[in-house]
Amino acid sequence: MSGGVDLFDLAQKEREEQAVYRRTVLCCGSTACLSGGAQATQDAIRDVVAEKGLEQDVRLVATGCMGLCSRGPLVKVRSRGEDDVLYADVDADAGRRIAEQHLAAGQPVEERTLSLEHPFFARQVRVVLENMGEIDPNRIEDYIAHGGYRALRDAVSTMTPAGVIDVVQRSGLRGRGGGGYPAGSKWKLLNEAKSDQKTVIANGDEGDPGAYMDRTVMEDDPHRVLEGMAIAAYATGAIKGYIYVRAEYPVAVRRLEQAIRQAKRHKLLGKNLFGTDFSFDVEIRIGAGAFVCGEETALMASIMGQRGTPVLRPPYPTERGLWGHPSMINNVETLANVPTIMRRGADWFANIGTETSRGTKVFALAGKLENTGLIEVPMGITLREIIEEIGGGVAGAKAFKAAQTGGPSGGCIPLKHIDTPMDYDSLLALGSIMGSGGLIVMDEDVAMPDVARFFMRFCMDESCGKCLPCRAGTYEMYELLDALVTGRGTAATLVRLETLCEVVRTNSLCGLGQTAPNPVLSTLHYFRPEYEALLVPDGAHLAGLPGAHVAAAAESASAFADGSERSA
Amino acid sequence: MSALRAAAGAASGTAGAAGGPPPADDPRVALLTTQLKKVRYRADALIDVLHAVQDIYGYLSPEVLTTVADALQLPPSRVLGVATFYHLFSFEARGDHTCTVCTGTACFVKGADALMAGVTEAYGVAQGATREDGSLSLLEARCIGSCGLAPVALIDGAVVAKATPDALIAAIRTAMEASESAEDAVREAAAGEGGAA
C-alpha cells in the first residue's frame, strides 16, 4: 500500500493487543446510560479490578449505545471461549458485584443478566449500528480493528468514482433523512456537475423532537460518518465536507472533532489520501436551535452563517449549493450505511428489507412501551413486531392506541394498521412517512387532538416566517386546535381547520409548511370521533373564535405561492 | 460549554484582586478575541462566534453584538438578524441555575407538561422566564436525545432521567443549596484570608 498508513498493520496490532485480555467488559457509556449513572458503574468495576489485581486480565471499554436505554446502564462481559453475558440496570453496587463474582471468580451474576436471545436484540439486524456497544468511540484504532476505513481505502485505490456510484445504486440505498430519495442517483447528479469546488454535507440536524438515531451514530461511531462522507466525496468529486450538527448535541460535536483530528493524523483525511490524487477535508458546523435548518437549502444558508431560511428548488443543491458551487446533502444515517455497503457488497445490502426499501432503518423507539431505546430493524418489519416483540408491548397493561412516525411532518398509525410493514411506500399510503426514525408509541391515555396541537405548536414556533401560508397558517391552525382542545370549538372550527390544512399543505414554500398539516390530517382521519366529541354547539362565543381571518389568509396564501413543490 | 465562562470568571476574579481592572482588561474580551482569531474573522463563522459569545458572556448583549459585527465586517443588522433567528441565543442574562424541561414528543407523551407545571408552581417561575432574584431560569428544550428515558429535564446541564415533578423540584433544590454552601465556603475562605492578612 503506497502512502499513508497500512490499515492492516494497525488493525492487526490493535486486535493483538485486545486479544491479550481474557475478559473484556463493555460498559455502555452513551449519553442515556451516563445520565442513568453509568460513570459510577464503570468506576465501581474499575475499582474492583484494581483491588483484585485483575488489570492484566480484564479490559474495560466505555462503548456506545447498546440500544436498550430504558434498562440502562448496560454492561456486557465477553470472555475468551464463552458466550457474551449482558447485564441490565447495572448501578454501582451491581457493577461491584459483577466485578467480584464474574470478573474475579468467573461466576455470572445470574439475577442481573438479560438474555441476548431477548427479542429486543434477536429481532434486530445491525448495519449502521454494527459497532455500537462493541467499540470505544474515542479510539480510531478500535474502529479500524473492526474493519473501519477499509471500504474507503479499497474505493479510493481500486475503484473508479462511477464504480462506487454503481455499488450504491445497486444497493438500493435511499435517503434516511425522511424523503427517501435514492442515494446513488443523488451522488450521480453531483458527480456529473462540473466544478472543482464541490462539497458533500452530512445532515446531522436531527430536528424531529423525539428521535436520536443520528446523535447516537455521531457520538458513538463518529468515524463511520467520516468514512461515509469520504467515500461520497471520492465518488462525486467533492473536495470538502461539512457536518451540520445541532447545537443540542455537544458530545457529538466533541467526538466528531476528535475523530477528524485522529483521521487526519492517520492520513485518512487530508491531502492525497492513500497516495492518490484524492484529497478531502471535513469541517463541523453547529446549528443554533432551528428545526427548519434540517431542510437542505436552509441548512446551507446556516452553514454560510446566515438566517436559516429555505429557498425554492430548483435549482437543486447539486446545481447550486454552498457559495454557489454544487453540493450534496445526505442524512447522517444514509452516509453511515455506506462503509458497510462498500465492504459487504450491494447484493448483501439489497437482500435486506423489501423490494422498494432496501436495508435497515434505525428507529428511536420511545413512548409508552416496556422497552424503549435505539433499534435497527430490516425494512418491512411490521409495526406489530416492533411494538410487541422488540418493544415488549405497551407498558402498564394499557392498550395500544397509535404510533407516530416522522415527527411533526409525519402521521400516526392506528391499531387497525398495526400489521403494516415499515417501508417508505406503505407508510406513505397510510398518510404517514418513514421520517428520520422517530417512533413514538401512544397508549389509550393519550388524546389525539392533544397530540395534533402539540405538533402544531412545534411547527408554529419553528416556521421560519418567510412564506405566508406556513407563517400565518401554522399559527391559525394552532389557534383552532387550541380552541378545540379547550372546549371552544364548533363544527365550523373543524371545517376551517381542514380547509386551512389543505391551503398550507399545497402552498407552503418548503417541506416544513407542506407537511405541517400531516399530524392533524392523520389524527383526523383515524380518530375523528375524538375531535367531534370536543365540539360545542354554535354559540355566543363564536365571535371571538380564533381563525376568523382564516378565509382571508387562505385566499392570500393561494395567491402567494403557485410554483411551490412538494417535499424532497 | 460554560468552561469558558468559568475561566473568564476565574481570571476576572484574579484581576479584581489585583485592584479592579479597567474595562479593556476584561478577560472576556481576550477570550472572544481568541475565538475570532480561531475562525480567522470569517463572516460565515458568525453562528460559531455567537455561540462563543454566549458561552463567554452568558447571553448576547447589544454591545457585544456590535463588537462582533465590527470584527467580522458585517452590518449590525445582519448580526442581529442571524442572532434572533436561532432559538438557542439568549438576549438576557440567565439565572444562576437553569432547569430545562424537554418538551420533545417522547417527553410530551410521558408528561413533560406536569414537570413544567410542577417547577412553575414550586419556584414561581414561568416557562421561558427567570426568577426575580435571578436564582433560576426555567427553559424548554426540544428533545435532548434521551427519549428512551423520557420524561427528562436538565439541571445546569445534568440530565434528570425518568423525572417526576417531585424529583425534579427536589433536584433543583439540591443544586441551589449546593451553590449556596459553595458560596458560603468561598466567603469563609475569603474571611479567613482577610483575618490572616
Ligand SMILES: Cc1cc2nc3c(=O)[nH]c(=O)nc-3n(C[C@H](O)[C@H](O)[C@H](O)COP(=O)(O)O)c2cc1C
Ligand atoms: C423542515 C424540514 C426538516 C428536515 N430535517 C431534517 C433533519 O433533521 N435531518 C435530515 O437528515 N433531513 C432533514 N430534512 C430533509 C433534508 O431536507 C434532506 O432531504 C435530507 O437531509 C437529504 O438526505 P437523504 O437523501 O440522505 O435523506 C428536513 C426537511 C425539512 C423540509
Ligand code: FES
Ligand atoms: S423527547 Fe425528550 S429527550 Fe427526546
